[in-house]
């Protein structure tokens with residue numbers, strides 16, 4: 604994608620978006636950030652601050668466009684973005700209901716307490732008997748690593764449930780539109796900035812089958828009229844890595860190091 608701007612001498616300059624990204628960022632240029640903190644598996648809470656400037660610069664290219672996250676998860680990235688229109692989608696309806704509750708009805712959430720392992724197993728097996736936000740809270744907050752309907756944490760660690768609720772309530776969700784949808788059904792439009800944080804190709808903790816080849820095609824298509832970023836470890840060869848950082852993933856990785864990367868599609 605090419606971007607055009609006015610040079611200091613008044614002429615119109617057109618450069619490739621990738622070149623522009625590679626030129627403009629000293630590390631010291633980090634923005635002042637809020638402290639978003641819903642614990643969430645695959646959260647970009649800590650990493651987001653290192654690459655958010657790419658997103659903010661892209662929003663300068665499309666100042667009237669929307670900022671869209673098709674995989675909003677625990678909102679740990681979208682809350683760090685400064686923009687007038689922010690929309691977060693997620694295919695997990697219980698998660699979106701929980702985020703709505705945190706946004707509109709925080710007192711109700713504050714009053715909820717951790718349930719026993721037996722009660723947790725009951726909620727897990729009978730989700731339709733409960734309100735969606737409640738299933739969301741019980742499906743994420745009392746589990747190891749906040750993995751959706753994962754293993755119930757040790758009874759001694761119940762304090763983490765309260766911490767989870769408090770973290771969720773600390774987030775500023777007021778200016779975010781939260782919508783339950785599969786990414787394939789969202790209106791992409793034109794002139795928007797889209798940040799994708801899909802399930803990693805090597806492990807999917809979200810209980811929703813995910814076809815990565817189909818996702819790559821969707822990104823290629825969406826990139827025709829929008830600026831689209833993807834967080835992943837690896838992407839196909841026609842994607843360019845514009846940022847990377849060595850990390851030690853916390854779950855099931857035996858301490859091995861990986862590179863967390865940010866990609867954009869190179870047509």
Ligand SMILES: C[S@@+](CC[C@H](N)C(=O)[O-])C[C@H]1O[C@@H](n2cnc3c(N)ncnc32)[C@H](O)[C@@H]1O
Pocket residue numbers: 643644645646647648673674675676677678679680692693694695698784785786787800801802803809811812813
């Ligand atoms: C890596 S997490 C996002 C984490 C988020 N960026 C954060 O920092 O909190 C990926 C999310 O994608 C969602 N997801 C999985 N398949 C999806 C699909 N087909 N459409 C939309 N969302 C999906 C999962 O429910 C999960 O919340």
